[in-house]
Amino acid sequence: MGLSKGTTKLVLFIGVSLLLGFFIGNLTDFSVRRLNPFSKLGNSLVSQISFADVADRVNPSVVSVVSTKILDLNQVHEGFEFWSPLKPEENGKRKSLGFGSGFVVDGRGLILTNEHVIDDARHVTVRLFDGQEYPAELLGTDEQTDLAVIKINPKARLEPVRLGDSDRVRVGDWVMAMGNPYNYDHTVTVGIISAKNRKIDDNPFERYIQTDAAINFGNSGGPLFNTRGEVVAINTAISTKGRGIGFAIPINLAKEVVHQIEEHGRVVRGFLGLRPEPITEDHAKVLHLASTQGILVTEVDPNTAAERSGIRRYDVITEINGKPVPDKDDFFRKIAQTPPGTTIRLKGIRDQKPIEFDAIVRERPPLNQAVLRPRQLEANPDRTPELTEGQMG
DSSP states (O other), rough: OOOHHOOOOHHHHHHHHHHHHHHHHHHHHHHHHHOOTTTHHHHHHHHTTOOHHHHHGGGGEEEEEEEEOOOOOOOOTTHHHHHHHHESTTHHHHHHHEEEEEEEEEEEEEEEEEEHHTTTTTTEEEEEETTTTTEOOEEEEEETTTEEEEEEESOOOOOOOEEOOOGGGOOOOOEEEOOOOGGGEEEEEEEEEEEEEEOSOOTOOEEEEEEOOOOOTTOTTTTEEOSSSSSEEEEEEEOSSSSSSSEEHHHHHHHHHHHHHHHHHSHHHHHHHHEEEEOOOOHHOOOOOHOOSEEEEEEEETTHHHHHHHHHTOOEEEEETEEOOOOOHHHHHHHHHHTTTTTTEEEEETTEEEEEEEEEEEEEOGGGGBBBBBBOOOOTTTBBBOSSSSBOO
């Protein structure tokens, strides 16, 4: 039996409506998918950045460091008591408690922290994850890198952290900070690597990792973990100019410091006895240099390896042992990494002519003996050692 015209129109209308509805529905779904490109990745992304398992695993390896210092009354500033409580002491002095963090690098009780956490402390106490407290012995410090190694004698072997490779850290990687901010021990914060090779002072050994993971007073010396639970840096400083800007010492730098302190009780570095400065465009024009690569010698200390080798003021050094010297920091690091007693070959330019000479590297003297024209930089509330410029290399 045939369909009437009215029935045919109705069926056709319904068919077109269904087809149109199907098309619009798929278009809407397509639009939603385009507006939410991570809809399928949401759950997996969240699970990837969860640090719950990492925190559980590393908690026993992170410690709180409490230092006791004796201050004169005129050393106490308004607001200081908030983060460093004062207690009575004889002879008109006050006992100050400073809070920091650290982590176990050897199961026998070796702990890595910041030098400024324990600097000038009369007593240092380490509090473990289970609440046990032990007096700490100072094995050695390195003011140049703001690192210190302390030791406790635990009742049982401790669980050391796993050390990662900070050279493989990438900007955008997720990281987790753990420490003792304001004496709230084992506080966890999460963020990303914001930048690498940051400098906050005129210190050639500074190549900080920047992170936006929350770092507060007391986090100093604590570990910065990657998603595998490996320490990639040591939380050290914060910017006073804004939030979410923290700085951490790369763990690869700390590895060598720990090794030397274990072996020598201090860090041994090479030293020539000259002051290097960057070569500016103006320097290049005046000295008729083809480039700004290298360093300009602006001072030569008497009775040093530099003077004995024949280096003069205003010499330009461009190579050390056949390797180019791109800038001042690189020069410092190359000399510092050279064992004392080693003979090195230096190449450069003097009066527009090539020069080269041999120098026997000596051991670097203590920091305050290896600088000229010291100056006090603006104090950072979470890191306030006296810093200097114009260091001798």
